[in-house]
Amino acid sequence: MPQHRTVFFISDRTGITAEMLGHSLITQFEGIEFKRITLPFIDSQEKAQLVAERIRQTGEVDGARPLVFATFVKDEIREVLRIPEAHMVEFFETFIAPLEAELGKESSHTVGKSHSIENFHEYNARIEAVNYALAHDDGIKPADLDTADIVLVGVSRSGKTPTCLYLALQYGIKAANYPLTPDDFGQPGLPKPLQAFKHKLFGLTIVPERLSQIRSERKPDSRYASLDNCRFEVAEAEAIYRNAGIPHLNTTSKSIEELASTILHKASLARRIY
Amino acid sequence: MPQHRTVFFISDRTGITAEMLGHSLITQFEGIEFKRITLPFIDSQEKAQLVAERIRQTGEVDGARPLVFATFVKDEIREVLRIPEAHMVEFFETFIAPLEAELGKESSHTVGKSHSIENFHEYNARIEAVNYALAHDDGIKPADLDTADIVLVGVSRSGKTPTCLYLALQYGIKAANYPLTPDDFGQPGLPKPLQAFKHKLFGLTIVPERLSQIRSERKPDSRYASLDNCRFEVAEAEAIYRNAGIPHLNTTSKSIEELASTILHKASLARRIY
Numbered sequence: 001m002p003q004h005r006t007v008f009f010i011s012d013r014t015g016i017t018a019e020m021l022g023h024s025l026i027t028q029f030e031g032i033e034f035k036r037i038t039l040p041f042i043d044s045q046e047k048a049q050l051v052a053e054r055i056r057q058t059g060e061v062d063g064a065r066p067l068v069f070a071t072f073v074k075d076e077i078r079e080v081l082r083i084p085e086a087h088m089v090e091f092f093e094t095f096i097a098p099l100e101a102e103l104g105k106e107s108s109h110t111v112g113k114s115h116s117i118e119n120f121h122e123y124n125a126r127i128e129a130v131n132y133a134l135a136h137d138d139g140i141k142p143a144d145l146d147t148a149d150i151v152l153v154g155v156s157r158s159g160k161t162p163t164c165l166y167l168a169l170q171y172g173i174k175a176a177n178y179p180l181t182p183d184d185f186g187q188p189g190l191p192k193p194l195q196a197f198k199h200k201l202f203g204l205t206i207v208p209e210r211l212s213q214i215r216s217e218r219k220p221d222s223r224y225a226s227l228d229n230c231r232f233e234v235a236e237a238e239a240i241y242r243n244a245g246i247p248h249l250n251t252t253s254k255s256i257e258e259l260a261s262t263i264l265h266k267a268s269l270a271r272r273i274y
Numbered sequence: 275m276p277q278h279r280t281v282f283f284i285s286d287r288t289g290i291t292a293e294m295l296g297h298s299l300i301t302q303f304e305g306i307e308f309k310r311i312t313l314p315f316i317d318s319q320e321k322a323q324l325v326a327e328r329i330r331q332t333g334e335v336d337g338a339r340p341l342v343f344a345t346f347v348k349d350e351i352r353e354v355l356r357i358p359e360a361h362m363v364e365f366f367e368t369f370i371a372p373l374e375a376e377l378g379k380e381s382s383h384t385v386g387k388s389h390s391i392e393n394f395h396e397y398n399a400r401i402e403a404v405n406y407a408l409a410h411d412d413g414i415k416p417a418d419l420d421t422a423d424i425v426l427v428g429v430s431r432s433g434k435t436p437t438c439l440y441l442a443l444q445y446g447i448k449a450a451n452y453p454l455t456p457d458d459f460g461q462p463g464l465p466k467p468l469q470a471f472k473h474k475l476f477g478l479t480i481v482p483e484r485l486s487q488i489r490s491e492r493k494p495d496s497r498y499a500s501l502d503n504c505r506f507e508v509a510e511a512e513a514i515y516r517n518a519g520i521p522h523l524n525t526t527s528k529s530i531e532e533l534a535s536t537i538l539h540k541a542s543l544a545r546r547i548y
Contacts, residue, residue, distance in 0.1 A: 005377070014535040017298045023548060024291045025369055028347065028381035036548055040539050065376070073302070087376040089369050095299055102339070102361040103279070107302035124491055126530070130436045134411065162404045165439055169530065217398055256400070256443065261288040265314050274297060274310055 006035045006058045006066040010051060010081065012074055015040035021091055022069030034067075042072075048080035056085045073109045122172070125272040129168035129175075136176035137161055145176060145197050150267055152177040153194065153241075154204035155233045156224075157214045159251040159259060163204070166260040172272030173264065185236035190244050202267055203241040203248030204259075208234045210252045280309045280332045280340040284325060284355065286348055289314035295365055296343030308341075316346075322354035330359045347383045396446070399546040403442035403449075410450035411435055419450060419471050424541055426451040427468065427515075428478035429507045430498075431488045433525040433533060437478070440534040446546030447538065459510040464518050476541055477515040477522030478533075482508045484526045 007026060009018040015038045026034050042048055058066050068088040072078035075093075082088060096107050136144060145151060150167070152160045152175060160177035167173040184191040194201060208230040215225035223229055241248040247266055251259055264271065281300060283292040289312045300308050316322055332340050342362040346352035349367075356362055370381050410418060419425060424441070426434045426449060434451035441447040452475075458465040468475060482504040489499035497503055515522040521540055525533055538545065 014532050016531055016535055017294065019548075020291060020294050021365065021369075024345065025366070025373060028366070028370060028383070029373070029377055029379055030382050032377060032379065040535060067373070067376070071298070087373070089373070091295070092299070092302070094368060095363055096302060099299060099303070099341070099361075099363070102341070103303055103306060105303055105306065108304050109302070120487070123529075124488075127436060127488075130439065134408070134435070137408065161408070162401060162443065165404065166443060169436065169440060169443065213394070214398075214401075255397075257290050258288050261290055261314060274293075 003031070004033045004035070004062060005064055006037065006062055008051075008055060008058075008066055008068045008086075009036065009038040009070075010042055010068060011040055011071045012043040012077055013040065013071075015071070017091065018069045018071040021071070022067070022089065025069070025089070026067070042077065043074075045077055045080050048077045052081055052083050055081070055083065059085045073107075122273045125172040126169065129172045129272070130165070132174040132176070133164040133168040137164065145193075145200070147174060148176040148197070148200055149174045149269055150202055150263065151175070151194070151197055151200045152204055152263075153180060153201050153237075153246065154206075154251075155180050155211070155237050157211060157218070158204045158206045158237075159256070160204055162256045163251075163259045163263065166256045167263070167269075170257075170260060170273075171264055171269070173269055180233070180237050180240065182233070184240070185233070190240065198244060198246070201244070201246045202263055203237065203246045204251050205234060205238050205241070205248055206250065207252040277305070278307045278309070278336060279338055280311065280336055282325075282329060282332075282340055282342045282344075282360075283310065283312040284316055284342060284344045284346075285314055286317040286346050286351055287314065289345070291365065292343045292345045295345075296341070296363065299343070299363070300341070316351065317348075319351055319354050322351045326355055326357050329355070329357065333359045347381075396547045399446040400443065403446045403546065404439070406448040406450070407438040407442040411438065419467075419474070421448060422450040422471070422474055423448045423543055424476055424537065425449070425468070425471055425474045426478055426537075427454060427475050427511075427520065428480075428525075429454050429485070429511050431485060431492070432478045432480045432511075433530070434478055436530045437525075437533045437537065440530045441537070441543075444531075444534060444547075445538060445543070447543055454507070454511050454514065456507070458514070459507070464514065472518060472520070475518075475520045476537055477511065477520045479508060479512050479515070479522055479524050481524070481526040 007022060009015050009022050011018045019038055039051055042051055055066050066086050068086045070088060071091045073092055078090060100107055152164055154160050156179055164175040164177050167175040178194060208227060211230040212225055212227045219225050249262060283289050283296050285292045293312055313325055316325055329340050340360050342360045344362060344364045345366050347366055352364060374381055426438055428434050430453055438449040438451050441449040452468060482501060485504040486499055486501045493499050523536060
């Protein structure tokens with residue numbers, strides 16, 4: 001059984017879809033070491049010929065057939081890559097025909113649609129949300145919170161900033177974030193700047209051991225990163241969430257994508273872009 | 275022919291993969307108005323039963339079968355949703371079995387793998403890159419540019435910031451950006467802070483009409499947003515790229531995903547995360 005496989009993600013456009021599909025599939029297989037190679041913009045039969053040759057050679061070196069995850073809307077390019085020396089998974093070809101039948105319509109066979117700018121409004125919503133996240137990162141102007149879709153609350157390095165940015169980039173959500181600092185602890189109720197926006201608050205928490213590990217990457221051997229201090233801060237933060245009845249989420253074993261989509265779902269936020 | 279269809283993206287985890295793959299398919303069909311509904315975390319047969327009922331009712335209201343794009347690793351949940359009242363596209367089921375045969379291995383049938391934190395190293399690389407992009411947004415400390423993987427150059431609102439953030443979040447690339455301002459124009463050669471890093475520079479340009487439109491959203495009727503000024507700034511920026519031989523890209527009709535993956539490709543950057 002081969003313990004090593006080379007995986008090619010190939011597309012006539014960016015390859016983003018091929019990567020995502022292939023990645024979500026191969027992560028279902030443990031104990032195999034996958035070497036990933038993305039080859040975007042393979043938009044001519046000539047380029048496809050060169051890729052086919054590279055796949056053959058890779059297979060010989062590996063001693064195992066490479067996996068090829070492809071998204072081609074142009075059939076003539078795809079066919080060049082349909083070689084016995086590879087296990088090919090072709091996304092569009094597999095699903096477009098049944099959809100055409102279901103919808104009673106021909107597909108437009110145009111590349112890269114899903115990642116093109118669909119309209120100016122969506123583009124603006126996205127950029128606006130990104131700029132909003134940047135303007136409200138770790139420093140809140142309470143006046144502006146009126147316009148926030150959601151305000152992420154949590155201690156330093158609990159995952160607020162990347163989650164805000166992902167919410168903005170992926171969903172066009174205006175997410176501000178408020179860092180809980182020792183000044184906020186030991187007080188009754190919510191920190192003052194947040195009191196008027198309780199309905200928009202979403203708390204992030206994290207396992208103290210993990211938080212200490214993350215903070216140590218930045219400030220080794222600091223009180224800030226010490227396990228004792230992390231235990232204290234996390235306990236205080238969670239107390240605030242509980243007492244104020246703020247929905248919250250443990251970020252420890254979640255990726256940024258998972259955090260963002262879980263918050264979108266739990267807070268019932270309406271995404272502005274698709 | 276139905277001009278309106280409801281599309282469900284359903285998963286036992288975040289639904290991100292179902293959304294992306296489904297979106298890339300339906301964008302191939304023009305002239306149909308798709309109403310999108312994402313239902314993540316459908317992780318029990320009971321929840322699936324409720325979803326199946328909702329799909330049936332939606333189909334009756336629409337007068338057309340809803341499309342269902344699903345990623346379930348648990349067969350028993352998927353089966354509940356395999357109903358004649360919907361056109362179901364199941365991504366895992368379709369490809370996992372052939373892959374198991376090819377790899378001579380059973381898939382682990384675990385959910386959400388592809389968006390889980392695969393290892394602490396990747397997580398750190400990603401967060402580090404995000405923090406780097408934030409620390410170097412529109413304000414460069416030349417000393418730090420040594421550690422940049424790439425430096426995006428362009429006039430205000432040409433797309434630098436969201437592209438830097440996307441490069442960081444998606445690929446773990448440390449991207450700084452340098453805004454070209456009137457001070458940089460009319461000089462011979464590169465702006466001083468950039469001269470030592472010519473090999474890391476990547477220019478963004480944009481159609482002046484579009485730039486004026488984008489800037490007007492922010493500062494209507496300003497000289498900053500005027501078409502004349504946008505024409506001038508873009509022409510000067512492109513002159514800098516040409517004279518210094520800097521690779522550059524027109525962002526006008528590209529999405530952030532396309533920009534990021536195109537730059538990754540053209541600059542031959544090595545991604546730190548998958």
